[in-house]
Amino acid sequence: NAGVTQTPKFQVLKTGQSMTLQCAQDMNHEYMSWYRQDPGMGLRLIHYSVGAGITDQGEVPNGYNVSRSTTEDFPLRLLSAAPSQTSVYFCASSPRGVTSGSTGELFFGEGSRLTVL
Amino acid sequence: GDSVTQMEGPVTLSEEAFLTINCTYTATGYPSLFWYVQYPGEGLQLLLKATKADDKGSNKGFEATYRKETTSFHLEKGSVQVSDSAVYFCALSDRLNQGGKLIFGQGTELSVKP
Numbered sequence: 001n002a003g004v005t006q007t008p009k010f011q012v013l014k015t016g017q018s019m020t021l022q023c024a025q026d027m028n029h030e031y032m033s034w035y036r037q038d039p040g041m042g043l044r045l046i047h048y049s050v051g052a053g054i055t056d057q058g059e060v061p062n063g064y065n066v067s068r069s070t071t072e073d074f075p076l077r078l079l080s081a082a083p084s085q086t087s088v089y090f091c092a093s094s095p096r097g098v099t100s101g102s103t104g105e106l107f108f109g110e111g112s113r114l115t116v117l
Numbered sequence: 118g119d120s121v122t123q124m125e126g127p128v129t130l131s132e133e134a135f136l137t138i139n140c141t142y143t144a145t146g147y148p149s150l151f152w153y154v155q156y157p158g159e160g161l162q163l164l165l166k167a168t169k170a171d172d173k174g175s176n177k178g179f180e181a182t183y184r185k186e187t188t189s190f191h192l193e194k195g196s197v198q199v200s201d202s203a204v205y206f207c208a209l210s211d212r213l214n215q216g217g218k219l220i221f222g223q224g225t226e227l228s229v230k231p
Contacts, residue, residue: 003161031217041207042121042221042229050217058218090160093216103147104168104210106219108160 002026006091006109011115013081021076021112025089029107030096031072036060036087037111043090049074050096081116088113119144119213123207123222130197130229138192138225140207142180147208150174150183150190151219164192164205197229 006090007022025032033048035058045058049068063085065077078085092106124139142150149168153161165174170185179194189205207222 011146015219029217035221042223043219044221045218048218075225092217104217104219105163105166106161106217108162110160 004091004093004107004109006089007113008112009110010113013078013114015075015081015083015116019078019081021078021089021091021114023074023076024045024072025074025091025093025107026091027095027107028071029077029093030071030082031094032068033058033092033106034064034074034076035090035092046076046089056075071076076087078114079098083116085112086116118210119148119209119220121209121220121222123205123225125217125223125225126204127226127228130227132199132229132231133196134229136139136194136201136227138193138205138227140190140192142188142190142209144188144209146211147185148211150181151208151210152179152190152192153208153221155206155224157203159204167182168207173215177188184226197227199229199231202227202229 004025014087032034034046035043047066049055094106121142151166152164154164165176167174167183173182180229181192204224204226206224208219210219
């Protein structure tokens with residue numbers, strides 16, 4: 001019963017390097033999203049997707065890129081890492097809105113801790 | 118825009134003490150409200166939720182009531198345990214769940230001492 005799986009769990013990058021955080025879910029959820037968690041700021045939405053082929057920006061999208069080629073996968077790409085992107089990243093998924101019985105609950109992965117030097 | 122404000126932490130309590138973590142929100146329409154808990158080194162997991170005014174969510178001895186008149190969703194527990202030590206997040210979503218997006222408060226760290 002995997003749920004939402006994120007890899008890697010830990011990563012150290014140098015400024016300017018690029019990398020991809022992987023996220024996969026096996027619950028056939030239409031919605032997927034990426035958040036970053038920083039001390040004293042809660043979780044902030046980076047990008048989200050309402051289905052395969054459809055993505056949109058959240059509150060803090062700059063420096064990140066996403067794509068959604070399948071229902072299951074939603075990778076987050078850091079194009080040129082900066083120290084300000086040092087954070088814990090969470091991927092989440094949820095079923096479609098209230099018409100399918102969903103009440104907005106998100107299912108989270110265990111997080112990916114990224115340090116940019 | 119919509120927002121969530123939580124009481125600041127950290128909160129330190131002795132075992133068996135009463136817990137209240139305040140949460141207020143601003144939102145258009147009629148959001149759903151959530152409390153999530155994050156144990157050390159783990160992701161967030163849903164603790165409880167309420168989808169309409171006057172609903173009470175409850176789980177593991179925690180309770181919160183959706184108060185539309187005061188735009189609040191305070192978390193309470195009558196007797197905390199050391200195992201309740203965690204970070205607690207209040208959150209809201211658009212009731213239509215457009216895109217599976219939640220707006221989170223800043224989190225409140227709870228530490229329970231034996």
